[in-house]
Amino acid sequence: MVYAIVDIETTGGFAGKSKITEIAIVIHDGEKEVETYETLINPEQLVPSYITGLTGITQQMVDGAPAFADVAAEINDILSDKIFVAHNVSFDYSFVKRALESEGYMFNNKKLCTVRLSRQIIPGHRSYSLGNLCESLGIQIDNRHRAGGDAKATAILFKQLLEKDEDAVRAALKHNSKETILPPNLPKTEFLALPESPGVYYFLDAQSEVIYVGKAINIKKRIISHFSGTSKNNRNQAIRNEIHHIDYELTGNELVALVLESQEIKRLWPKYNRSQKYIANQWGIYRYEDRQGYIRFNVNKQVKGLKGLIQFNxxxxxxxxxxxxxxxxxxxxxLSGIQKANNECYDVALGYCRGACGGTEEASTYNLRVEELIKSFSDEDRSFVILGEGREEDEHSLILVEGGNYLGFGFCHKEVSISNIEDAKTLVNNYKPTVEIEHYIQSYINSPEARVLEFS
Structure with a gap:
């Protein structure tokens, strides 16, 4: 096998927005270096001052360098049919892949991460950053934070890893090993222990602080999608570099997972959960009466002090x-705000409308049906339990609503009898409602698969 050990410098952290400013490639046959390549690259965008401070690469240096388009063919030839190796490989690989594919080259090389390999083959080090690891191992880095110096140091590190445990390196190349897609600081044992069941998962940083909370029908599959490229989001690169541990809580079904996720985001406020950190604008269905006496509806944002007939997210x-x-x-x-017709609505001919918009049905008759519809909106006085699949085969999940207010959720054995709301209260843990939870419950109880136990 022939390896291409790669290091790049860039204008920033994300391949979608930032560009390569320097690339170095060391071709290694498993025993020795056989070829090297190194060049500055004009990113055709500004080099931020903090990047210059870190790498020493200035705007003036790259302005006189070739654009990636000028060297793409040469880089593609060098990397062709090689195993792509880098320290935190997903970073370098994502930039190189994007740059080559933007020039019309297909790029899908196998890859290896020397961070993950080092954790496996030489465990116990305080830090696995390239600088700290090389210092621990006595590997000298000339020209640190420049592509050439870092690539050569990575090549020496990689050779040591091969000499210590070549089998581990070969095993990491297997398609199903997941080694190349996992966050560099996440122990593989934690990933392998993840369940393929519904629940909520937590990404933790080096200080065991929760930085992201998510829900899934299949926890392991969803976590793989965060890092395999099937979930494309600029946050993923930043998140994966900070993940040191993954925790999870099984829920038995998706609805409880949604509820628990919302509660945990509001409780923990993780730095990468943006969507639920801010209260969403709620929408409501409102009623009013026109000059002819017909009750009409419209859909509008909910206004403070003016509650709609029913709320939505x-x-x-x-x-x-x-x-x-x-x-x-x-x-x-x-009349219900669904169609904007100049004359009578389009549904008269289909038989859905009885002609109220054309004045052929009196307002008093029409309004009786309107009031029946409005009654169907009201869940204010309802008390009920939503039953779902539990975490184990003989278990139910329960979501309790009393008087239209969410109280909490819990689990119980399927043989437990729930005959009244007081029974249900002993089986759930109390939690605060959120806008999202109310929406999830409302959407679910109006679905055909809902299993709802009503209390009088």
Whole structure:
């Protein structure tokens, strides 16, 4: 096997926005270096001052260098059919792959990460950063934080790893090893122990602080997608470099996972959970009466002090919910804000509307059906338990709502009888409601698969 040991310098941390400023490649046959390549590259964008401070690469230096397009063919030839090796390989590989593919080259080399290999083959070191690891092993780095110096040091490190345990290196190349996609600081044993079940997972940093909370139907599969390229997000590169541990909590089903995820994000405020850190604008369905006496509806953002008939997390959710209700109660889509027709609504001909928009149905008759629809909105006085699959085969999950208010969730044996709300309260842990949880519950109880136990 022939290895291409690569190091790059860039204008920033993400391949989607930043560009390569320098690349060095050491070709290694497993015993010795056989070829080297090194060049500065004009990124065709500004080099930030903090990058210059770290690497010493200035704007003036790259302005006179070739653009990547000028050297792409040569780099592609050098890397072709080689195993791509780097210290924290996903970083270097993502930049090189993106740059080559932008020039029309297909790039899908096998890859190896010397961070992960070092953790496995030479465990017990205080730090596995290239500088600290090389210092511990007595490997001298000339020209630190420049591509040439770091690539040569990585080549020496890689040779030592091969000499200590070549079998481990070969094993890491197997497609199903997952070695090349895992975060560099995550112990492989933790990944292998992850369940393929519904639940909530936690990414922890070196200080065991939670930096991200997520939910999944299959925890292991979802975590793989964070780092395999099937989940494309600029945050992933930053997150993966900070992950040192993964924890999880099984929930038995997706609804409880959604509920627990929302609660944990509000409790922990992880730095990489942006979507639920801010209270979303709620939307509501509102009623009003026109000059002819017809009760009408519209969908609008919820205004402080003015509560709608029913609340949703998005305009689309509210609109589609109302549209289905209008069909169910044979109301006029024009009067309900669903259609914007100049004359009578388009649904008169289809038989969904009885002609109220054309004045052929009196307001008093029409409004009776409107009031029936409004009654169907109201869950304010409902108390119920939502039953779901538990964490084990003989277990139920329970989500408890009393008087329209979410109280919490829990688990119980399937043989446990729940005959009243007081029984249910002994089986759940109390939690604070969130806007998201109320939305999840409302969406679920209106679905055909809902298993709801009502209390009078």
């Amino acid at each position: 998005s305009h689309a959710d509210a609109f589609h919910y109302l549209m289905n209700k209008v069909k169910e109660f044979e109301l006029c889509p024009k």
